[in-house]
Amino acid sequence: MSQEGQADAPRSAAQDIPSWLLEPEHYEPARDRDGFIGKSMLSITGVLASFRLDDGRANRFSPSAPAKLIVGLGIILLASLSRNYFFVLVLLAALLVRACVLPARALKRVAAVSAGAAGLTFLIMLPAVFIGQSQSALLVATKVLVSVGCALTVAQTTPYNELTAALRVFHVPNLFILTIDLALKNIVRLGDIALEVLTALRLRSVGRSRDKRSSIGGVGGVVFLKTNEAAQTTYDAMCCRGFEGDYPTPPARPWRAVDAAWFAALAAAVVLFAFLQGAVS
Amino acid sequence: MSFVHSHEHAARPHVHEGDPLLTKRDMPHAGDDDGAAAPHPADLHHPRHESAHPLIEFRDFCYAYESEPVLRHIDLEIDAGDSVVLMGYNGSGKSTLLKAMNGLVFPQQGAYLFDGAAVTPETMKDQAFAKRLHQRVGFIFQDSDAQLFCSSVEEEVAFGPRQMGLPEDEVERRVADACRLLGIERLRKRAPYHLSGGEKKKTAIACILSMNPDVYCFDEPLNGLDVKTRDWLYGFLQTLKESGKTLIVSTHDQSLADALADYFVYMGEMHEYSDMPHVHINR
Amino acid sequence: MHIPENYLSPSTCGVFGLAMIPIWAHAIKKVRATVPREKMPLLGVAAAFCFLAMMFNIPLPGGTTGHAVCGTLIAILFGPWAATIAVSIALIIQAVFFGDGGILAIGANCFNMAFVLPLVGFGIYSFIVGRTKKTLVSELAAAGVASYVAINAAALCAAIEFGVQPLLFTDAAGQALYCPYPLWISVPAMMVGHLTIFGAAEVVFTVGILAFVRKAAPSFGVETAVDKPTGAKALTPVYVLVAALVALTPLGLLAEGDAWGEWSTEDLAEMVGYTPVGLGDGWEWSSFMPDYSIGGLPDIAGYLLSAVIGVALLVIVFRLVAAAMKPSVSFD
Numbered sequence: 001m002s003q004e005g006q007a008d009a010p011r012s013a014a015q016d017i018p019s020w021l022l023e024p025e026h027y028e029p030a031r032d033r034d035g036f037i038g039k040s041m042l043s044i045t046g047v048l049a050s051f052r053l054d055d056g057r058a059n060r061f062s063p064s065a066p067a068k069l070i071v072g073l074g075i076i077l078l079a080s081l082s083r084n085y086f087f088v089l090v091l092l093a094a095l096l097v098r099a100c101v102l103p104a105r106a107l108k109r110v111a112a113v114s115a116g117a118a119g120l121t122f123l124i125m126l127p128a129v130f131i132g133q134s135q136s137a138l139l140v141a142t143k144v145l146v147s148v149g150c151a152l153t154v155a156q157t158t159p160y161n162e163l164t165a166a167l168r169v170f171h172v173p174n175l176f177i178l179t180i181d182l183a184l185k186n187i188v189r190l191g192d193i194a195l196e197v198l199t200a201l202r203l204r205s206v207g208r209s210r211d212k213r214s215s216i217g218g219v220g221g222v223v224f225l226k227t228n229e230a231a232q233t234t235y236d237a238m239c240c241r242g243f244e245g246d247y248p249t250p251p252a253r254p255w256r257a258v259d260a261a262w263f264a265a266l267a268a269a270v271v272l273f274a275f276l277q278g279a280v281s
Numbered sequence: 282m283s284f285v286h287s288h289e290h291a292a293r294p295h296v297h298e299g300d301p302l303l304t305k306r307d308m309p310h311a312g313d314d315d316g317a318a319a320p321h322p323a324d325l326h327h328p329r330h331e332s333a334h335p336l337i338e339f340r341d342f343c344y345a346y347e348s349e350p351v352l353r354h355i356d357l358e359i360d361a362g363d364s365v366v367l368m369g370y371n372g373s374g375k376s377t378l379l380k381a382m383n384g385l386v387f388p389q390q391g392a393y394l395f396d397g398a399a400v401t402p403e404t405m406k407d408q409a410f411a412k413r414l415h416q417r418v419g420f421i422f423q424d425s426d427a428q429l430f431c432s433s434v435e436e437e438v439a440f441g442p443r444q445m446g447l448p449e450d451e452v453e454r455r456v457a458d459a460c461r462l463l464g465i466e467r468l469r470k471r472a473p474y475h476l477s478g479g480e481k482k483k484t485a486i487a488c489i490l491s492m493n494p495d496v497y498c499f500d501e502p503l504n505g506l507d508v509k510t511r512d513w514l515y516g517f518l519q520t521l522k523e524s525g526k527t528l529i530v531s532t533h534d535q536s537l538a539d540a541l542a543d544y545f546v547y548m549g550e551m552h553e554y555s556d557m558p559h560v561h562i563n564r
Numbered sequence: 565m566h567i568p569e570n571y572l573s574p575s576t577c578g579v580f581g582l583a584m585i586p587i588w589a590h591a592i593k594k595v596r597a598t599v600p601r602e603k604m605p606l607l608g609v610a611a612a613f614c615f616l617a618m619m620f621n622i623p624l625p626g627g628t629t630g631h632a633v634c635g636t637l638i639a640i641l642f643g644p645w646a647a648t649i650a651v652s653i654a655l656i657i658q659a660v661f662f663g664d665g666g667i668l669a670i671g672a673n674c675f676n677m678a679f680v681l682p683l684v685g686f687g688i689y690s691f692i693v694g695r696t697k698k699t700l701v702s703e704l705a706a707a708g709v710a711s712y713v714a715i716n717a718a719a720l721c722a723a724i725e726f727g728v729q730p731l732l733f734t735d736a737a738g739q740a741l742y743c744p745y746p747l748w749i750s751v752p753a754m755m756v757g758h759l760t761i762f763g764a765a766e767v768v769f770t771v772g773i774l775a776f777v778r779k780a781a782p783s784f785g786v787e788t789a790v791d792k793p794t795g796a797k798a799l800t801p802v803y804v805l806v807a808a809l810v811a812l813t814p815l816g817l818l819a820e821g822d823a824w825g826e827w828s829t830e831d832l833a834e835m836v837g838y839t840p841v842g843l844g845d846g847w848e849w850s851s852f853m854p855d856y857s858i859g860g861l862p863d864i865a866g867y868l869l870s871a872v873i874g875v876a877l878l879v880i881v882f883r884l885v886a887a888a889m890k891p892s893v894s895f896d
Contacts, residue, residue, distance in 0.1 A: 017524050018458040020451075025493040027445055029412035086858045086865070093869055096876035104887040111884055138852060196427035203383060206416040206492065207444035218430035225474050226426065343895040353895045390895060 029207055060258075065158050065166035067259040072154040074266050079146045084276040085139050091146045091269070098153060106156035113152055118145035160184055169254065174247040182234065186227055194223045334397045336361040336496065336527060337382060341391035344377060351377050355391070355562050357546065359529065361495065364522045366542040367531040373549030374563050375531045376423075379498045382529065383420045384411065416445065419494035423501045425485040429473035434465060434484050437473055441492035459487040462520075464513070479510035486517075496527040503534050515540055565630065565722050565754075566618075566658070567673055568826055569666030570843045571743045572725060573733045580725075581671030587648065587679050594645035601889045603642075603786055608882025609802060610638045611650035612875040615658070616809045617769050619856070619871060622761055623819035630762035630823050631816075632769040633677050633718070636685030636711035640703075640774060641785035647682035648674075650882075657877055662870055663851035672725055676718040685714030700778060704771050711770040712763045719758035726750040726825055733842070741842040743825070744832070753824050776805060806875060813871040814864045 063071060079091050099107060121144040125137035155163070164177050164184075197219045205215075337359040344352040352374045359365055367375050380386045381393055384400045393400050395414060405411045422428050431437040438459050442452040460466045463483040468476065473484055482502070489497065502518075503511050518541055522528055532538060535554070538545065545559035553559060572580075599607060614634045621629040638647035652674045658664040665673050692706035727747030730740035745753070777784045780801035822831065833839040853873075857866035 016462065017520065018454075018462075020455065021458070021490070021493060022524055023493075024495060025416065025445075027413065027416050029409045029416070030446075031409045086861050086869075089853070089858070089869055089873070093872045093876065096873060096880065100876050100879045100883070104883065107880070107883055108887050111880065142852075193427065196422070196424070197430055199385065200422065200428045201430060203385075203415050203420055204441055204488070204492070205444060206412045206441065207446050214432075215430065218432065221432075222426070222430050222474065345893040345895070348891050348893055350893055350895050389893065 027206075062157065063259045063262040064254045064256045065162040066169040066254050067256070067262055068154050068158060069163070069166050069170075071262050071266050072150050075150045075269065076147045078269055078273050079143050079150075082143075082273060082277065084273075085135070085142070087273055087276045088139065088142050088146060090272065091150075092142060095146055095149050095153070099149070102153065102157070106153075109156055110149055110152040114145050114149035117148045118142070166254065168249065174249055175245075178247050182231075186231065189230065190223060190227055193226050194219065197222050334394070335359055336363075336396055337529075338394040338397075339381075339391070340394070342381065342388045342393055343390035344381065344386060344388055346377075352381070353563055357560065357562060359527065361527055362525050364528040364541055364543045365530070365546055366538040366544075367529065367546050367548060368533070368538065369531075369548030369551045369563075373551065375548055376500055378548070378563075379420065379500055379529065379531060382496070382498055383418050384414050416441075416492055417494050418496045418498065419489035419492060420498045421482075421485055421489055421500065421502060423504055425478075425481040426474075428485045429481065429488070432472060433469070434460070434471055434473055434476075434487075435469040437484060438487045438491050441488060445492065455491045455493075459491045462490065463487040463517070478505045479507060482506060482510065482514075494526075496529065497521060499528070499530040499532075501531055501533070503532060503537060565633070565673075565677060565719055565758075565823065566655075566665030566826060567669040567676075567722060567725065569668060569849065570829075571666070571729070571825065572669050572672055573729060573742050573842065574668065576725065576729070577666075577668040577671055579671075580675045581668075584652075584671045584674050584679070587675075588652065591645040591648040591652075594643070595649055596889075598643050599646055599786055601886050601891060604886030604889065605879065605883045606784060606799070607638075607642055607646055607650055608879040609784075609799075609806060610641060610646075611654045611878045611882065612806055613773060613809070614638060614651050615654040615874045615878060616806070616813060616871060618654070618658070618664075619813045619867070619874075620765075620816040621819040621823070622765050624757045624761055629819045630757045630765070632762065632766040633681060633715055634711075634766070634769050634773070635677055635681040635718075636689065636707065636714045636766075637770045637773055639682035639686040640689055640707055640710075640770075641777065643786060644682045644686035646786070647686070648678045651678035651682065653881060654874075654878060657874060657881075659851075660849075661852045661873070661877070662856050663849065663854040664856070667849045672722075676721045676725075680721050681714045681718040684717045685710040688713050700775070703778070704775055707774050708767045708771045711766045715763055715766040716755065716758050719754050719762075720751070722825070723747075723751040723754035726754070735841060739838055740840045742840055744836045744838075744840050750825075757824060773805070777802065810868070810871045810875060814867050817863050817867055 062068075075091060079088055082088055099110060102110065118141045122137060122141040125140055128134065128137040161181060164180050167177050167180075168174065201215060201219060335358040337357070339355045339357040342352055342355040342357075343350070355378070367378065369375050377386060381388070382395075384395075384405055387393075387400070387402050387405075395418070398404065398410075400414065405414075429437055431440055435456060438456045439452050442455050447455070456469075457466075460469055463486055465480060465483050465487060468480060468484070473481060476484060482505075499518075502514060506514065515537060518528065518530065518537070522541060528541065530537070530541060539555070539557075542557060545553075545555060545557055547553050547559055547561040548563045550564070551561075553561065595607075614637075617632045617634040619631070621631055623629050633651070635647050635651050638650050642650070655665060655673050655678060656670060659667050659670055659673070687710075689706045689710035692709060693703060696702045696706075724747065726743045726745060727750035729743040730746045733741040735741055743750070781799050783798050784802050822828070827835070829839060829843045832843065853866060853870055856870035857863050858869075
């Protein structure tokens with residue numbers, strides 16, 4: 001801590017202030033496009049913004065988180081294994097009906113990503129269409145649509161911490177879950193910090209940046225140092241609360257009554273799968 | 282100056298029913314007791330030219346964040362050389378207003394004019410316009426950590442002037458002056474990240490100072506500072522004010538507000554505690 | 565009334581496609597102005613009614629079938645241009661996913677069923693309602709008359725589009741390249757069905773659903789008499805109706821035989837004695853579920869599945885449209 005702060009308290013305002021400070025700055029920035037800072041900032045913040053941990057809200061008919069994981073994975077597995085187009089379409093119909101009642105933001109996300117994935121798959125399978133095997137291209141694209149849509153629906157309708165907690169039901173070690181949770185939180189925090197520092201950089205980029213690399217390096221450095229510090233502080237806080245390496249939790253009782261209905265639906269799907277797999281290919 | 286003057290002169294702010302709204306022009310001047318208008322202290326060093334329009338002007342400015350209205354029908358005029366204190370409870374929109382002044386957020390209704398020129402996404406696409414705005418309006422964040430990204434204090438303070446293309450000797454002069462004013466000369470070679478809270482705040486102010494903006498926006502400047510640094514900051518802000526700069530300070534600290542303000546801007550539900558000239562917005 | 569692939573010459577398809585572009589542009593502008601963001605998903609439900617109505621095939625003695633369209637219904641509830649958009653999207657989904665109606669003929673099909681039909685219907689409805697006191701009975705009567713005239717107007721347009729093909733496009737031997745039935749056959753053939761049974765079906769669907777909606781869910785629609793906020797509960801009867809219609813779609817399979825103008829190439833060749841070149845060598849679009857069925861499985865399953873998928877797709881599309889619209893934030 002410095003005494004300079006006191007020593008420099010303005011005795012007489014007029015004397016201390018340098019002349020350049022008293023004149024308005026007649027600065028004319030060059031008109032050339034120095035968009036480096038802007039463009040890279042946009043791309044970074046775009047990626048980081050999408051890392052927002054969505055807080056999905058569950059409604060009355062939603063299954064519990066572990067049930068969602070089981071049913072979701074089951075659907076994806078069945079869709080992938082099925083050789084019967086009709087079965088995949090049944091799953092698609094079910095998914096579309098579920099999508100009808102998704103909240104708007106979740107629907108946008110699910111629709112965009114799954115349509116994109118399915119479209120890309122179809123493009124990749126385009127050669128099959130040209131040799132007359134368009135059915136197989138359609139089948140694979142539809143399977144991708146169902147799988148990606150199902151995965152995203154689960155992710156968008158469940159708060160992330162419930163999903164990670166659901167892993168406990170599958171006897172994943174608590175420490176592992178804790179690590180995942182902290183990692184997820186820190187990724188989001190990283191994004192926020194980066195955005196703040198980049199905003200500061202943008203506000204001060206009032207001319208031509210000759211050494212662009214070092215500015216971005218500086219930003220990266222600050223973000224790294226802050227996250228490091230945050231991690232250290234979190235660890236200290238945990239130690240102060242008696243953390244000694246293990247993380248005991250009460251036994252998880254996450255199941256809901258509605259889960260029975262969802263498991264029944266999954267069972268029906270399995271039966272249908274078996275029936276159709278044998279019937280028509 | 283390359284700003285385009287707006288076509289219509291800014292209207293007087295809307296007076297809502299029963300609103301004790303006083304604009305700066307209506308307010309009694311500090312030295313008006315004997316009827317004669319005392320010269321403004323700033324005029325001694327920096328004669329203010331009477332401008333046809335306010336430096337900062339909000340006209341029916343409305344902004345919503347994710348469908349939640351944050352700023353509603355803001356009418357505000359700030360002239361060059363004013364020293365304004367923003368007061369409001371958390372969530373009243375102070376930070377958003379400061380961001381708007383810096384061209385970081387844009388109105389969804391209404392307009393924001395800086396020195397007569399509208400600041401919109403379209404006008405900010407012009408790089409020269411945006412850079413000029415950012416040079417003329419300095420923003421000192423609440424969290425000085427987020428503001429410092431160079432490897433030494435010296436480089437940090439030199440960043441702005443170097444960007445502006447000033448010759449190296451001028452850059453060096455400014456860095457020396459800024460560090461002297463802020464009392465961080467002995468820290469010049471240090472890495473900003475390892476400084477204490479007060480030293481970081483001074484560094485952050487220095488690196489904005491070296492660009493010589495016309496407007497200084499301070500977002501909760503006293504946050505996290507010890508008493509000694511706080512006292513120093515009171516004095517420093519007075520110095521800035523007396524040199525004719527426009528100050529916009531968001532704070533909860535009433536003694537700072539009393540010491541500094543030409544007038545108050547209350548935001549939201551804030552209780553108007555002072556008799557000083559004031560404006561109340563965003564109710 | 566769907567015109568299948570290759571029944572119209574590419575030039576005819578092109579003309580109608582080009583004609584639809586300014587119509588769609590205008591409709592989009594109008595819809596943006598008149599349908600608020602909150603009501604957009606309801607337009608999706610209305611489009612679902614249209615989609616489902618077109619799945620209920622009704623037989624005409626003589627072997628052909630037809631169906632209602634419900635375009636006038638949507639026009640009455642949401643405005644004529646909203647109906648244009650809704651019916652167009654339903655038709656596009658039918659063509660792309662179910663092979664019902666040709667891809668190239670989308671322009672012509674939309675012109676008939678999404679432009680002519682709703683606008684004529686709305687015009688007549690407004691005219692009648694403007695002259696009488698607006699009670700439920702008068703509204704339903706006006707809706708009935710309007711929808712009857714409108715579907716016949718659309719059928720006439722389709723018949724003309726069919727009928728001019730052999731007059732304009734023949735090969736060297738005088739055989740038609742595309743649709744082989746000239747005007748004096750196509751017009752009576754199509755109009756007979758629509759003036760009688762299919763027109764009646766349209767009236768039944770329109771008046772029935774409109775009456776149901778006005779009584780049970782009065783907030784369904786734009787500029788409704790009841791200006792209650794559209795809470796989800798208030799619209800439950802509508803959703804129930806949609807679900808019921810979906811469940812009943814297999815009834816549409818009872819009517820065997822194709823609609824006039826919707827034959828397969830082989831059937832047509834049998835009837836006419838030759839295969840028009842345009843049809844034989846024409847381009848075929850392979851859709852997900854051609855003719856609402858999946859090879860090898862009972863038609864009922866395919867039909868039900870198609871209904872569910874079609875309705876769900878329509879609701880999703882319109883919800884996405886609503887989500888893309890800027891929310892109107894009130895700053896007061």
